[in-house]
Amino acid sequence: MPAQNSSPYWNPKNETLRRSDLQRLQLMKLQRTVERAHATSPFHRRLFDRAKVRPDDIRTLDDLRRLPFMTREDWLACQAEKPLFGDLITRPATDAIRYHLTSGTSGRQPLRVLDSRKDWAWIGEAWCYGFWAFGVRPVDTVFFAFSYGSFIGFWGAHYCCEKIGCLVLPSGNMTTENRVKQLVEMGATTVCATPTYALRMAQEAQRLGIDLQRQSKVDKVIVSGEPAGSIPATKKLIEDMWGAKCGDTAGMTEIGTIMVFECSHQPGGVHILEDHFIEEVLDPESGEPVGYGERGERVVTSFGRGFIPLIRYRTKDLVVKVPHTRCSCGRTFDIYEGGILGRVDDMKLVRGTNVYPRAVEAIVREHVEVDEFQIILTREEGIRDEITVKVELKAGTETRWEEIQRQLGKDLADAHEGLRFNVALASPGELPRFELKAKRLQDLRTMA
């Protein structure tokens, strides 16, 4: 094996595997995963029985489609029926070493997850693929702007950085001001945060009179938790404010770790960790596969988590898969172009036009004067839907408000079949800031 510190790949053997071999490996892992799930998870056995499929029916990768989907609703129902963890788990809860919850940002009942010692080690391992790919090395000092609570967030990334040999700075419950001061004082080279919070810290640095480009050593900002990390305008804003490269990752509590990462070649998307996952892209309504370049819902099968087998889990994330050749890094892992594009259930219908919060953000962030924003949907006189984008401007740009208002309204309308957006001015500090997943859309129509 070559000297690993000089390798651009965490796992050169698999990251450059021929596609045909990668698929053989996936089939082998799929077969064993299905056998185990059938043998040890009553939840999965029930789903398989209902679909009249047995483990030995899985002979090719195409047979994956014979397996039933698993949904969040199924999972929640089994948790409700057999608290606390349902009959999805394959081992007694006492065998676990870790407990986490989904973030609950959507206001729904959270999912509870357990991990064994091996599961937890694997969670860190998957992050290692991504961090190494973006250039994190043992010499790096990595600052985590993360509260270390029961939301899984960057927990795995923390252990990944310890494994790589970085100096890890966990910021826990520090204030934003103290975080900015500490990462500068300690010479952090890499900062991990949500895209929203990366911007928030950069704004705070400006308020403190700290020029991050000159006074910090940060050359990598690694983001996760929101689709914004792959929105070009948001990414550029982060890169400009930090004077650093911004790399996107995406994961989910249901998986425990990341399933996609951006490499240092920044191909305009994220590589799929295909030796640890199978990621299908399906039409969300028909459940039929869509081809390269077509938008669909990602459906994930994981090979790494033993406590909770995840087989054909419908994520509701919208993605567009493109071939690995789109990137020049040499990895043979395919790519989600533009990262996670939003969620199937994120779409809002406003006067007959589809509106995705991610698309609105992509336009708002083109306007560099905007510091923070909110999207508010209301129903006027009981029938007429209105969409308002409320923006907070950066200090010193207020005199240009009328011009910004006119141009932003036009840009939003142009991108939405002429739909009229109201653009309103918020006072400085009026709009909420977020550390974890940002909630920038308020749909007040159902509350009326």
Added chain:
Amino acid sequence: MSTDRPAIARQEHDLLGRPLSADERELLDLYHRLEALASRNDLPPCALMNCKQAMVMLWNACVDLDLLYEEPGVD
């Protein structure tokens, strides 16, 4: 503590049928030795729990390199 090593069947190929390199064989051997130690119940806690930790790290390396694909949930 016993120093007897369990007999481990020699594996010559990875999951895709490629011959193992000398380094891969050593990693796999180390993993199986740690696995055997980690399954004992007569070791002092400081030995047993650290063996388990070491074992799962080696398990990661062996899975990444397609040397094995064992049930992840079991320690």
